Amino acid sequence: MRLAAIILGAFLGVGLGIYSAYLTLRDLAPVDTIESGSWRGWPRAGTDEEDPYSRARLARTGELALGSSEGLKLLARTDDAGRDLSGACRYEVTGQLPAARLWTLAVEGESGAGLPAPKRGVRAIGSDQIVRNADGSFTVTLAPTPQPGNWLSTEGGRQIRLAARLYDTTARTVTALTDFSVPSIVEENCP
């Protein structure tokens, strides 16, 4: 009786341990992040001070972090209302990104894998190609069908995420004095 309880407990403990580790690694590690709006960044990814959860997650997904002289990647998986980004919907991404010499905005699959090339339009746009508003901010529309202005195609993606990569940026060291503005993501239309 006692032996059975110990054996059951051992299996249960190991199982729970593995399952909880799997659950935390399946998702983007919410550890040691900088967050603003629905955007998240991991400024210590790829450095010696990286937290073990982020390190394990990167090891699983196979991503390589940008170096400190290279830049910082920010990810958004939800709109500002907290709903998952869907490839079937239309979103307006409006605002500014933190100061960087160059940035790119790209639509990715939910797990970070690239989506197949769209029939029309592009999946990614760089800060030098983007058409800006009069006040220097930008508006990018995410939609599966062609849109006027800056448009990124979400065609063929079920659940998507938006990656903003800032190159040669000071945003890795966020302090109270640095400006960490991120664009808002607002759902416009969802069939």
Place this chain on the structure above:
Amino acid sequence: MSMVDEFSGGRPLFSRRRLWGFLAWALGVALLAAAVHIVVIFMVPRMTTSDGWWRLANASGSDGFTLLAPDGEGPAITGLDPLFVHGACRLSLKEAPASLSFSGPNNFWSLALYLKRGTVLFSVNDRTAVDGKLDMLVVDPIQNAMLKESAGAELDQTIVVEAPQDDLMALVRFYAPTPRERQIAAEHLEAAECAPAPIQPAG
């Protein structure tokens, strides 16, 4: 007398002793689960051979930079920027230091040296490099000491990076948003050098 004892009569099913026993068991399970959880989290990066570093190593050679296929075409490295042209080279410092040199196109470019498990040892971009050109020598600590002794070396323009391990990956990123720029970047990558560079003995 607790409720439980009254309900179950003379020999209760949930006596106080049994309850304590169960709590001790549950605590043991929770502690074991926590220990396993921590071990798994720390073991994943050490055990994997499919992390970014290994994917990069498997996709590239050790002589010159290998042009990496863009995402969705061929064996892709996850998470690379689709507007960039990427080249990778595996550096082995066992025999000799590794020399990296190229001149980037006029756009933004950057280079990172990755240690195993994906830690960035060193990174540089076109602004921090001299005249938009990269000239780099990666050495291990012993080679670094030899390098300092050898007087013949002309290292004024060379970035010397000391690496704590002998096996590294270099990943170069050229910003190339248009097909024309992609072609130019690919040409720059083809002309880029990444090769062992034995230290010339002093004298």
